[in-house]
Amino acid sequence: MKKLKIFLLISVLGLLFSCTTQNTKLNTESPYRKQVDSILNLMTLDEKIGQTVLFTSGWDVTGPSMNDNYKEYIKQGKVGAVFNAFTTRYTKELQQIAVEETRLGIPLLFGYDVIHGHRTIFPIPLAESCSWDMKLIEKSARIAATEASAEGIHWTFAPMVDIARDPRWGRISEGAGEDTYLGSRIAKARVRGFQGDNLSKENTILACAKHFAAYGAAQAGRDYHTVDMSERELRSIYLPPFKAAVDEGVATFMTSFNELDGIPASANTFLLKDILRNEWGFKGFVVTDYTSINEMIPHGYAKDEKHAGELATNAGVDMDMQGSVYLNHLKLLIEEGKVSEEQINSAVRRILEMKFSLGLFDNPYRYIDPEREKETVLSKHHLETARKVARESMVLLKNENHLLPLSKEKKIALIGPLANDEASIIGNWSAAGDRKGAAVSVLEGFIKKIGEENIRYEKGCEIIGGDFSRFNKAVEVTRNSDVIVMVMGEHQNMSGEAASRTNLSLPGLQRDLIKSIKKTGKPIVLILMNGRPLTLTWEDQNVAAILETWFPGTMGGHAVADIIFGDDNPSGKLTTTFPRNVGQIPVYYNMKNTGRPIDPNKPDEKYKSKYLDVSNKPLYPFGYGLSYTSFTYDVNINDKVFRPNSEIIVSAKITNTGDYDGEEIAQLYIHDKVRSITPPLKELKGFKKISLKKGESKTITFSISTNDLRFYDQEMNYRYEPGEFELFVGGSSDLPFTHSFELMELNK
Numbered sequence: 001m002k003k004l005k006i007f008l009l010i011s012v013l014g015l016l017f018s019c020t021t022q023n024t025k026l027n028t029e030s031p032y033r034k035q036v037d038s039i040l041n042l043m044t045l046d047e048k049i050g051q052t053v054l055f056t057s058g059w060d061v062t063g064p065s066m067n068d069n070y071k072e073y074i075k076q077g078k079v080g081a082v083f084n085a086f087t088t089r090y091t092k093e094l095q096q097i098a099v100e101e102t103r104l105g106i107p108l109l110f111g112y113d114v115i116h117g118h119r120t121i122f123p124i125p126l127a128e129s130c131s132w133d134m135k136l137i138e139k140s141a142r143i144a145a146t147e148a149s150a151e152g153i154h155w156t157f158a159p160m161v162d163i164a165r166d167p168r169w170g171r172i173s174e175g176a177g178e179d180t181y182l183g184s185r186i187a188k189a190r191v192r193g194f195q196g197d198n199l200s201k202e203n204t205i206l207a208c209a210k211h212f213a214a215y216g217a218a219q220a221g222r223d224y225h226t227v228d229m230s231e232r233e234l235r236s237i238y239l240p241p242f243k244a245a246v247d248e249g250v251a252t253f254m255t256s257f258n259e260l261d262g263i264p265a266s267a268n269t270f271l272l273k274d275i276l277r278n279e280w281g282f283k284g285f286v287v288t289d290y291t292s293i294n295e296m297i298p299h300g301y302a303k304d305e306k307h308a309g310e311l312a313t314n315a316g317v318d319m320d321m322q323g324s325v326y327l328n329h330l331k332l333l334i335e336e337g338k339v340s341e342e343q344i345n346s347a348v349r350r351i352l353e354m355k356f357s358l359g360l361f362d363n364p365y366r367y368i369d370p371e372r373e374k375e376t377v378l379s380k381h382h383l384e385t386a387r388k389v390a391r392e393s394m395v396l397l398k399n400e401n402h403l404l405p406l407s408k409e410k411k412i413a414l415i416g417p418l419a420n421d422e423a424s425i426i427g428n429w430s431a432a433g434d435r436k437g438a439a440v441s442v443l444e445g446f447i448k449k450i451g452e453e454n455i456r457y458e459k460g461c462e463i464i465g466g467d468f469s470r471f472n473k474a475v476e477v478t479r480n481s482d483v484i485v486m487v488m489g490e491h492q493n494m495s496g497e498a499a500s501r502t503n504l505s506l507p508g509l510q511r512d513l514i515k516s517i518k519k520t521g522k523p524i525v526l527i528l529m530n531g532r533p534l535t536l537t538w539e540d541q542n543v544a545a546i547l548e549t550w551f552p553g554t555m556g557g558h559a560v561a562d563i564i565f566g567d568d569n570p571s572g573k574l575t576t577t578f579p580r581n582v583g584q585i586p587v588y589y590n591m592k593n594t595g596r597p598i599d600p601n602k603p604d605e606k607y608k609s610k611y612l613d614v615s616n617k618p619l620y621p622f623g624y625g626l627s628y629t630s631f632t633y634d635v636n637i638n639d640k641v642f643r644p645n646s647e648i649i650v651s652a653k654i655t656n657t658g659d660y661d662g663e664e665i666a667q668l669y670i671h672d673k674v675r676s677i678t679p680p681l682k683e684l685k686g687f688k689k690i691s692l693k694k695g696e697s698k699t700i701t702f703s704i705s706t707n708d709l710r711f712y713d714q715e716m717n718y719r720y721e722p723g724e725f726e727l728f729v730g731g732s733s734d735l736p737f738t739h740s741f742e743l744m745e746l747n748k
């Protein structure tokens with residue numbers, strides 16, 4: 001046995017040297033094909049099946065655990081990949097079993113949900129998206145990969161690129177919000193960040209575009225629920241971020257839990273074969289989500305696990321996450337001729353290619369590096385970057401009479417269940433993030449910034465529950481204060497997986513606490529921590545300032561203090577619409593018009609598409625976010641006619657007209673007025689983030705090409721049509737169109 005292993009490794013190593021600088025663009029033919037085939041030829045069917053099996057190590061289990069005896073399985077060569085295992089000691093222990101105790105010594109692949117940081121936790125992905133800063137988002141993923149890869153991790157189950165238009169769905173916190181264009185840009189930035197420019201470098205890890213597909217469109221925002229939509233909607237709204245990830249060279253894909261048009265995603269050949277492999281040419285491997293092959297039984301799509309395994313394999317699923325279906329049934333399915341061995345060979349090839357591209361055959365322990373772990377994990381640079389990302393992710397929703405920023409001399413009453421919190425502040429899916437210790441609470445951040453003397457703190461109430469016994473103490477600490485800062489929101493477990501809600505107001509007694517405090521007549525600043533849009537209609541009317549900080553991560557408390565006391569100016573813009581109430585959901589900026597839109601001059605007219613009890617407009621629209629300063633826009637367009645083979649150039653001179661230096665996120669929206677498939681009312685087609693000193697002006701330009709005007713027509717061709725288009729450039733999605741042009745060119 002030993003001899004065989006040694007032979008294998010030597011023959012592989014000989015060929016390896018020419019391949020170790022492989023670029024991350026994985027969509028071309030694999031440079032490892034020969035080495036992979038040489039291994040494949042040595043493998044028994046059982047060993048091949050083993051490579052398609054992914055088990056959790058038992059840590060951080062988020063679903064039913066299929067077996068406790070994974071070490072024994074590794075020893076028997078029945079496992080190709082393990083997730084939820086990290087630390088150098090632990091991954092080394094498991095890797096040693098695979099390398100030294102199995103017949104062929106094929107190294108394990110270690111996966112983990114490194115979603116927004118590994119040890120240094122960054123703001124949740126929804127928050128980061130509000131920075132609209134691709135370089136910063138990429139950097140945050142890069143740092144996450146650097147830390148994770150030092151602790152033995154090779155593969156992250158991120159980015160989640162699901163478009164989400166329903167804030168009841170708790171997983172909205174893990175994505176980039178509601179917009180396809182922005183979501184696609186962010187998908188690319190995150191893939192680049194995790195994978196770097198070369199997967200064979202020891203600080204890069206495989207990324208995984210998930211959850212394929214349309215998971216964010218679960219009916220009624222209930223997690224794992226049915227998804228049913230037209231192919232046009234699927235292609236126009238939900239698929240582009242996945243395609244962007246493929247174009248960026250993403251290494252792996254994860255199927256989603258939901259069914260789509262009656263077929264569970266893990267058996268969906270339309271998604272996995274027709275689109276992913278044939279149309280997009282994806283060359284990496286496809287893993288299921290946690291036990292989603294087994295879940296085809298309750299879906300009513302498979303009669304038993306064996307049947308489910310047959311459906312998944314034949315649809316093109318390469319790896320089974322935690323379900324043991326491939327482990328238990330693939331061999332028999334092949335023997336019975338229901339699945340071909342060639343299909344398993346293809347899956348194993350793709351998996352081994354990734355192990356090669358990471359350099360694991362070169363050195364299976366190269367990602368297990370205690371020295372690098374010590375140097376990189378929670379390093380000063382990582383923490384400083386996390387603080388910056390947190391600041392850039394915050395969105396100022398309201399600031400009456402310029403209450404913010406607060407002077408550092410003010411006496412502050414700091415109140416609320418999240419004010420002294422070091423657990424929720426790092427948010428859901430916070431991987432190996434340290435809650436008690438590294439994480440900085442708002443109280444700590446405030447004390448560091450302005451000293452203890454001017455701060456009085458009281459929790460006031462819990463996040464959930466009905467105990468108002470501390471309300472009096474909270475009122476008491478407001479005495480002698482100039483301003484009241486309340487830190488409220490959701491518990492970190494109220495968003496993320498399996499965390500759907502139907503009531504999106506501040507949970508528990510938090511609003512009641514604000515009501516009691518409001519009686520003091522002192523100005524209230526509300527600092528929010530939450531993983532989804534909340535319904536804040538009452539708060540908007542009753543407090544003076546609102547800062548949305550989401551779950552800002554390890555350095556959250558310092559970042560909040562930086563913004564509140566004016567050491568930085570908020571610049572984040574919403575990437576998800578905040579509804580007035582749950583009844584408005586779904587409400588998103590790029591809706592269609594209907595045949596009976598409201599006439600703004602006659603809002604009460606009957607027989608129009610509206611509600612009797614609430615406006616159609618959301619509370620805070622997509623793209624919205626205030627600054628301590630103000631900006632004006634002077635927009636020009638180079639031509640009213642879009643001529644063949646040319647472009648429309650839109651320029652915007654932006655001036656900082658307020659009293660602070662600041663950053664503005666300028667957004668370009670376009671509206672196709674008439675076309676053969678009804679258009680959305682507006683679509684984001686470009687954005688630029690610029691920094692302007694007080695009084696300064698800068699001119700930015702956007703070029704619009706015919707590619708920006710394409711849509712899926714009746715035959716599902718992606719094309720454009722001549723006609724009139726309107727546009728505007730501004731600091732939010734709810735502004736009027738100011739310019740138009742006529743596209744003369746015919747369809748392409």
Ligand code: NOJ
Nearest residue numbers: 062113157210289290497
């Ligand atoms: C289930 C989640 O849906 C998925 O996003 C995650 O990567 C896996 N569990 C593994 O933890």
